[in-house]
Amino acid sequence: MARYGMAIDTTKCVGCMDCVVACKTENNVPEGLNRDWIQTIVNGEFPNLTMEIRSERCNHCTNAPCVSCCPTGASHYHDGGIVLVHHDLCTGCKACVASCPYDARFINPEGYADKCTFCVHRVEEGKDPACVSVCPTYCMTLGDLDDPNSEISKLVKSKNNHTNLPEAGTIPNIYYLIGDNND
Amino acid sequence: MIEITNTRMNHLIDPSLHIWGWEISVYLFAGGMVAGMMIILGFFFFKGREKEVDCVCSILPFLSIIVLSLGMFALFLDLEYKLHVFRFYTTFIITSPMSWGSWILILVYPVLALSVLLKLPKIISKLFPKIEKISAQLKSNRKLVKSVGVFNMILGASLGIYTGVLLSTFQARPLWNSPILALLFLVSGLSVAAALVHMISKSVYERELLAKADNAFLITELFIIILFVIGMVTSVKIHQDAITLFLGGPYTAVFWIFVVLMGIVIPLIIQSLAVSHKVKHTPLAPIFVMIGGLILRFVIVNAGQYSSWY
Ligand code: SF4
Ligand code: SF4
Numbered sequence: 001m002a003r004y005g006m007a008i009d010t011t012k013c014v015g016c017m018d019c020v021v022a023c024k025t026e027n028n029v030p031e032g033l034n035r036d037w038i039q040t041i042v043n044g045e046f047p048n049l050t051m052e053i054r055s056e057r058c059n060h061c062t063n064a065p066c067v068s069c070c071p072t073g074a075s076h077y078h079d080g081g082i083v084l085v086h087h088d089l090c091t092g093c094k095a096c097v098a099s100c101p102y103d104a105r106f107i108n109p110e111g112y113a114d115k116c117t118f119c120v121h122r123v124e125e126g127k128d129p130a131c132v133s134v135c136p137t138y139c140m141t142l143g144d145l146d147d148p149n150s151e152i153s154k155l156v157k158s159k160n161n162h163t164n165l166p167e168a169g170t171i172p173n174i175y176y177l178i179g180d181n182n183d
Numbered sequence: 184m185i186e187i188t189n190t191r192m193n194h195l196i197d198p199s200l201h202i203w204g205w206e207i208s209v210y211l212f213a214g215g216m217v218a219g220m221m222i223i224l225g226f227f228f229f230k231g232r233e234k235e236v237d238c239v240c241s242i243l244p245f246l247s248i249i250v251l252s253l254g255m256f257a258l259f260l261d262l263e264y265k266l267h268v269f270r271f272y273t274t275f276i277i278t279s280p281m282s283w284g285s286w287i288l289i290l291v292y293p294v295l296a297l298s299v300l301l302k303l304p305k306i307i308s309k310l311f312p313k314i315e316k317i318s319a320q321l322k323s324n325r326k327l328v329k330s331v332g333v334f335n336m337i338l339g340a341s342l343g344i345y346t347g348v349l350l351s352t353f354q355a356r357p358l359w360n361s362p363i364l365a366l367l368f369l370v371s372g373l374s375v376a377a378a379l380v381h382m383i384s385k386s387v388y389e390r391e392l393l394a395k396a397d398n399a400f401l402i403t404e405l406f407i408i409i410l411f412v413i414g415m416v417t418s419v420k421i422h423q424d425a426i427t428l429f430l431g432g433p434y435t436a437v438f439w440i441f442v443v444l445m446g447i448v449i450p451l452i453i454q455s456l457a458v459s460h461k462v463k464h465t466p467l468a469p470i471f472v473m474i475g476g477l478i479l480r481f482v483i484v485n486a487g488q489y490s491s492w493y
Contacts, residue, residue, distance in 0.1 A: 004469065011451070017190065020190065023356050032192070032193075032194055033193050034190075034191050035193060037190045037191035038189070038190045038191075038192075039187065039188070039328060040187070040188045041185060041186070041187050042185070042186040042187075043184070043186075045184060057190075061396065064355065065353070065355065068276075068278035068279065069274055069279050069280065069281065069352065069441070070270055070276065070279055071279045071280070071281035071282035071285060072252050072267075072270040072271060072273050072274060072276070072282075073276055074270070082364060087430075088267075089266055089267070090267060090270075091262050091264050091267045091268060091270050091271065092262050092263025092264035092265075092267070093201040093262055093263075094261075094263065095279070095281050097196070097200075097202050097453075098200065098203070098355065098356060098488070099351050099353050099354075099355050100201060100355055101354070101355035101419070101492045103191075103193075103196050103197070103491070105196075106193040106194065106196050107194075107195065107202070109184075110264075110379050111263040111264030111265075111267075112263070112264055123335070131430060135194065146330050161465075165492055167357070168354065168436070168492060169354070
């Protein structure tokens with residue numbers, strides 16, 4: 001069984017927000033809400049500044065608090081570790097929204113908890129998620145982290161990287177690449 | 184220096200979480216108060232006080248059912264997918280405090296209904312002699328009354344603890360993420376319930392007893408709050424940042440003035456004077472305790488959502 005994850009090369013991302021628009025179009029995300037977004041982090045004192053631009057979304061955590069706290073089983077691990085919500089089981093109690101340290105979830109106006117699905121409907125057809133497929137800098141890669149020969153495994157191995165808030169203990173599966181290992 | 188900019192502006196999520204409003208605070212307050220009432224009721228049943236004419240046991244179960252139902256209605260109002268409310272009861276998720284809570288709430292009702300039968304209010308006894316007969320029969324079984332007392336105490340404690348655990352297990356919200364919250368909510372529920380009984384009981388013995396008990400609960404609550412603050416201040420950075428909300432941050436005044444001073448310290452002074460017969464028992468202190476308990480839930484629910492890892 002695959003364990004899906006994503007590698008996002010922050011040295012390539014220019015923050016053009018194509019991924020954000022693609023996601024909204026592909027998944028009919030309601031107006032004013034986003035399943036993915038751009039975070040820009042500027043660090044240091046002028047003129048010695050570093051900047052990391054990254055496309056963020058649900059981390060499809062391996063130890064996902066949103067799944068464990070859901071009282072109805074609506075939030076669940078799908079095949080490949082993709083964290084999804086069964087709309088017909090969701091009560092809109094918002095426990096999962098409160099439980100996500102990344103604030104990756106929101107409530108869809110129809111009443112259920114909503115977030116990135118890694119475009120599971122496309123992935124299961126062998127396609128890339130919408131965000132990955134439109135990125136003009138090819139900075140995103142989705143793949144199987146458990147397969148040492150997958151492109152994502154090679155990227156994570158060969159590049160310096162970090163995950164988002166690993167100290168939260170959620171075991172996030174999105175890796176932000178920050179340069180070659182021999183940099 | 185780090186400067187973070189984010190293009191996300193999701194409704195009720197950004198710039199800070201605000202998914203739970205008054206409904207959840209009222210629900211937690213009602214749950215805590217019912218928990219306290221059940222513990223007091225259970226204790227009285229265990230002690231055989233239902234035999235006394237003026238025992239508050241004839242009011243508490245009814246009142247608990249009403250307050251709990253109001254609380255559950257508030258929770259229902261908070262659900263975004265109301266038609267799916269039954270989904271809470273088509274499964275049990277062992278890792279989910281909310282699932283535990285849903286099932287505890289369901290167990291509470293039959294125990295409260297049985298408690299109503301054990302000490303019928305006079306008006307019901309008069310109007311429905313058949314029910315009175317059943318009640319008399321049940322009451323004559325001392326073992327049963329004691330068991331109902333024990334069940335009330337166990338379920339009451341579970342309910343009170345649950346209202347705190349519900350929040351404290353959210354590690355994503357540092358202010359909530361303290362196991363002390365469970366104790367705080369349990370003791371606060373007890374103090375609110377004791378204040379209520381102190382106010383409504385017709386028995387002088389019960390009023391005195393509950394005023395004394397309430398003083399003990401209020402002192403304990405004060406200690407728990409101090410421990411909660413110390414625990415946060417001496418913890419890791421995100422907890423230190425979270426507690427600044429009460430130590431100079433936007434919730435400082437409301438927490439220390441309304442929750443601690445008005446809800447705990449002032450009623451404690453008044454009630455201490457009342458139990459030592461220096462002043463008369465008045466509803467003032469109990470009302471302060473109850474308002475303080477309600478504001479505590481509002482402050483914790485709101486400030487907790489304000490606190491985050493970022
Ligand atoms: S990022 Fe948040 S919503 Fe996504 S799996 Fe992790 S905890 Fe759940
Ligand atoms: S909002 Fe829905 S998915 Fe989230 S915890 Fe509640 S029932 Fe589960």
